[in-house]
Amino acid sequence: MRDAAVLQRGFEELRGNIDEFIRGKSEVVRLALVCLLAEGHLLIEDVPGVAKTSLAKAIARSVAGASVRRIQFTPDLLPSDVTGVQVYDQGSGRFEFRQGPVFTNILLGDEINRASPKTQSALLEVMAEGQVTVDGHPVRVPSPFLCIATQNPVEHQGTYALPEAQLDRFMMRINVGYPDGLADEVSILADGIARRRPEQLTSVMELDDLRMMIRAVREQHVAGNLQEYIASVVRATRAHPEVTLGVSPRGGIALAAAAQAYSLCAGRAFVTADDVKAVAVPVLNHRLLLTPDARIEHRTPESIVRDILTTAPAPTGQGSR
Incomplete structure (x- = not known):
């Protein structure tokens, strides 16, 4: 594996490039890139106009050689508009598969x-397995494959709530939020007046370098006591009195992978409990269903995850088991 400091510099260059356009949201950008390096899919949820799509475009533009496709989801979109469609070729007398936009990096x-919901479910197989089944045969999509999806809050008009099975395919759900301060708001306004777009960003990383970093993430050491800690956090969500549906084993695997990526971005070759805590809320929050009483009390999945993190005993240091 390459030197941890070299990998960290590569990550910081990528993050800094995106920070040039997504003003004042450095931690949001960091989490989005951690999700990318952990080979996860990212769900960005927030009100309209806070740069959800711009963040996704800025990530895509920063990696040279990566193919990028976009789907504008609408009520009349069909599953075949997502995955592809079989078309009859009169010349050959055979049906040919025309690849849909999911065949991209x-x-x-x-x-x-x-x-x-029918169209949303068209993404389930490709997000989970990196393939589309055509006439009973699997067709692989390019590697790496990352889905960055944006959505408006479900209480907004014209939206459908994503089913639990679809939400569970996303490694993280994050919010962008409004600008933190006046200076950030002014910078965003200035970019808008100058008609600055994420497509104008300069690529700072090659696709092969991104693949190398993804491979390095897989090699990050997760000690036995850290694995036990992750499992205990996941199991605590299922036993929580305000939760009707806790985190699945898939969620635990996602938490471990995200912690591996976070540790690499911090310049280390091993995972600590602090890495797990840093990514636990965005990895777990969308996997919890709360009881009616908890919702009446205005409890949120994020607050419950934070409560669990404060009570679950965490190992110290790198660990060795």
Whole structure:
């Protein structure tokens, strides 16, 4: 594996490039890139106009050689518009498969919850297994494959709630939020006046370098006591009195992978409990279903995950088991 400091510099160059356009949201950008390096899919949820799509485009533009496709999800979108369709070729007398937009490295799914549940489910196989089944035969999509989807809050008009099975395919759900301060707001305004777009960003990383970093993430050491800690956090969500549906084993695997990526971005070759805590909320929050009483009390999945993190005993240091 390459030197941890070299990998960290590569990550910081990528993050800094995106920070040039997504003003004042450095931690949001960091989490989005951690999700990318962990080979996860990212769901960005927030109100309209806070740069959800711009963040996705900025990530895509920063990696040279990566193919990028976009789907604008609408109520009349069909599953075949996502995965592809069989077309009859009169010349050959055979049906040929025309690949859909999922055959790419980075897929931007804009306003995913405006499509019907049937169309949303077309993404399940490709997000989980990196393939599309055509006439009973699997067809692989390019590697790496990352789906960055945006959605508006479910209480907004014209939206469909994503089913639990679809939400569970996303490694992280994050919010961008409004600008933190006046200076950031002014910078965003200035970029808008100058008609600055994420497509104008300069690529700072080659696709092969991204693949190398992804491979390095897989090699990050997760000690036995850290694995036990991750499992205990996951199991605590299922036993929590305000939760009707806790985190699945898939969620635990996602938490471990995200912690591996976070540790690499911090310049280390091993995972610590602090890495797990840093990614636990965005990895776990969308996997919890709360009880009616908890919702009446205005409890949120994020607050419950934070409560669990404060009570679950965490190992110290790198660990050795």
